[in-house]
Amino acid sequence: MRSGSPVLSQLWQPPTGLAPRIEELARAYREEVGGILTPLVEAWHPLLPASPSEYAKMLELSTKMTLVGHACAAVAGYEFDARRRRVAILFGCCCFLADSFLDDFGPEAARSYLQRFSRLLSSGWFDIRTERERLFYLALSRLFAERDVLDPLLRQSILRLHAAQTQDVALRLNPESLATLAPGQQYALLKRAARDRSGHAIILLTTFLVPSMPLTLLPLIFAAGALIMFIDDHGDCFADRKDGRITYMNRVRYPERVLQRIVLAHFARLATGLPTNEGRDLLLGFLLRYYLTRIQKHRAQRRGGGTAWDVFE
Amino acid sequence: MSSNDAASLLDRAALALQTLCGDKHAVSNVLLRIDNTAEAAAAPYQFDAALGRLHRRGCRAIPEMAPVYGLWHLTRDNLKHACKRCRPLPEEPHSEDTKDRADLLFGLVSLMDQFGHVLKERGRDFQNTEEGRQLSSQLGAIYDGLGRREQEVLDTVLSALDAVIEKLRKLDRSLNGNGSDGGG
Numbered sequence: 001m002r003s004g005s006p007v008l009s010q011l012w013q014p015p016t017g018l019a020p021r022i023e024e025l026a027r028a029y030r031e032e033v034g035g036i037l038t039p040l041v042e043a044w045h046p047l048l049p050a051s052p053s054e055y056a057k058m059l060e061l062s063t064k065m066t067l068v069g070h071a072c073a074a075v076a077g078y079e080f081d082a083r084r085r086r087v088a089i090l091f092g093c094c095c096f097l098a099d100s101f102l103d104d105f106g107p108e109a110a111r112s113y114l115q116r117f118s119r120l121l122s123s124g125w126f127d128i129r130t131e132r133e134r135l136f137y138l139a140l141s142r143l144f145a146e147r148d149v150l151d152p153l154l155r156q157s158i159l160r161l162h163a164a165q166t167q168d169v170a171l172r173l174n175p176e177s178l179a180t181l182a183p184g185q186q187y188a189l190l191k192r193a194a195r196d197r198s199g200h201a202i203i204l205l206t207t208f209l210v211p212s213m214p215l216t217l218l219p220l221i222f223a224a225g226a227l228i229m230f231i232d233d234h235g236d237c238f239a240d241r242k243d244g245r246i247t248y249m250n251r252v253r254y255p256e257r258v259l260q261r262i263v264l265a266h267f268a269r270l271a272t273g274l275p276t277n278e279g280r281d282l283l284l285g286f287l288l289r290y291y292l293t294r295i296q297k298h299r300a301q302r303r304g305g306g307t308a309w310d311v312f313e
Numbered sequence: 314m315s316s317n318d319a320a321s322l323l324d325r326a327a328l329a330l331q332t333l334c335g336d337k338h339a340v341s342n343v344l345l346r347i348d349n350t351a352e353a354a355a356a357p358y359q360f361d362a363a364l365g366r367l368h369r370r371g372c373r374a375i376p377e378m379a380p381v382y383g384l385w386h387l388t389r390d391n392l393k394h395a396c397k398r399c400r401p402l403p404e405e406p407h408s409e410d411t412k413d414r415a416d417l418l419f420g421l422v423s424l425m426d427q428f429g430h431v432l433k434e435r436g437r438d439f440q441n442t443e444e445g446r447q448l449s450s451q452l453g454a455i456y457d458g459l460g461r462r463e464q465e466v467l468d469t470v471l472s473a474l475d476a477v478i479e480k481l482r483k484l485d486r487s488l489n490g491n492g493s494d495g496g497g
Contacts, residue, residue, distance in 0.1 A: 039317055040320075040324075043321065043324070044324070118348075120347075121346075121347045121348045122343075122346055122347075122348040123342065123343045123344060123345075123346065124343060124344025124345030124346065124347075125331065125334040125344055126331060127334075128328075128331060134328070137327070137328075137331070138324045138327060138328070141323070141324070141327035142320065142323070142324075145323065149345075149347060150347075152349060152352075152353070152383070152385070153382060155347050155348070155349045155353075156349060156350075156353050156382050156383065157382075158347055159347070159348055159349070159350050159353075160380060160382075192378060195363065195380075196380050199362065199363070199380060200362075200380065203362065214390075215360060215367070215384075215390075215391050215394060216365075216390075216393075216394070218360065218362055218365070218382070219361075219362050219363065219364065219365030220365075222362040222363060222380070223363075226363075
């Protein structure tokens, strides 16, 4: 595995054999994701696989979450056993479906989902209106059954993630609210929104996986999540623009240069702050691989266009 | 029963649970409250997840819109993240802990209500383990250390729980229809 950047190589040297190990894990997890999610989908939302590109994207996102979950659990010193893999896979499924409610069915559907999900969080009741929502609710129920969901940190990270998603939708549906701000404030707001959305998501994933997270790890895991979002938004830059979604990475003038700066700063922090263990190497290895492939995705979509459902590995 | 059958059964149970929403006979308007936003905001310590800085609640050095998590307890190790301005320190237990204990007790009652018949049997098994025997002597010492009024309250609560468990077991037997433990 090569970073393609001499500065990055100074910050962290991937151990020998890390790239094939990540490849091997991704392959194994992809298969396990199919084994867990396919019966669930076939039972409760059989129409979903009828859209092969969307279904493939769901499986790929769950695979990604499983890899990240493995890295985070190992960083915190826990074995990534079968139960934890199941948790990460269900988490990926929930994230994919929740994102689809926010992004793919229009403003009314997005508002309605946010409202009903708020009620679910405050009362436990969820008004299920479609097959897809039924699948989401059941994946969530299975996920909640795996963990004490009344853990204070876990509860807060669910709420923080929900708030970040709500803000993201508000920015997309009311872009005029952004226009009233000075350019510097706009960038700061968009950057913070990206950071928070994925930062809280990875805290939530890790809290689902480990019984307790040391305070020292929390900001580092949060930073890793934020970096994933910046890389992701760079890869989806053109698809997002086409869908009218404003992000920090599709607003800046030189996105690749900006992303490189962000990557270097985050790698410096993570490489020095994370405990030296298998989890650290897996997490950094995953982030590097994600960065390099999303740079390629960005370039490919600049040349040939694309959609948010493109699966890119 | 295969694990897939069991999962499918749980899925159906989860869906059936949602149909109780709005049911006049539903036990409560709240099935499960995950939202602890208010409690987290009122927590004595706030941890900024972006900067990795630990503050007292209300510290002016907390950046606007910071992604903060509320904390209720600190360890000495946490102090390396302490804000230099508000200098948070672990606090001695105070009166609000009484409220925590009451919350805990009510939580226990609700759990017993839900899982009492299982808990009682598991409790008997647990007492026979080494860990259980050790805990049993510690609990005995704690009980002896309680004041008379606290002992009375505890006895009342445990008696009430016992009655609840017995009622649930009777109900369980009658629902199973054959009068035997565990049913068919």
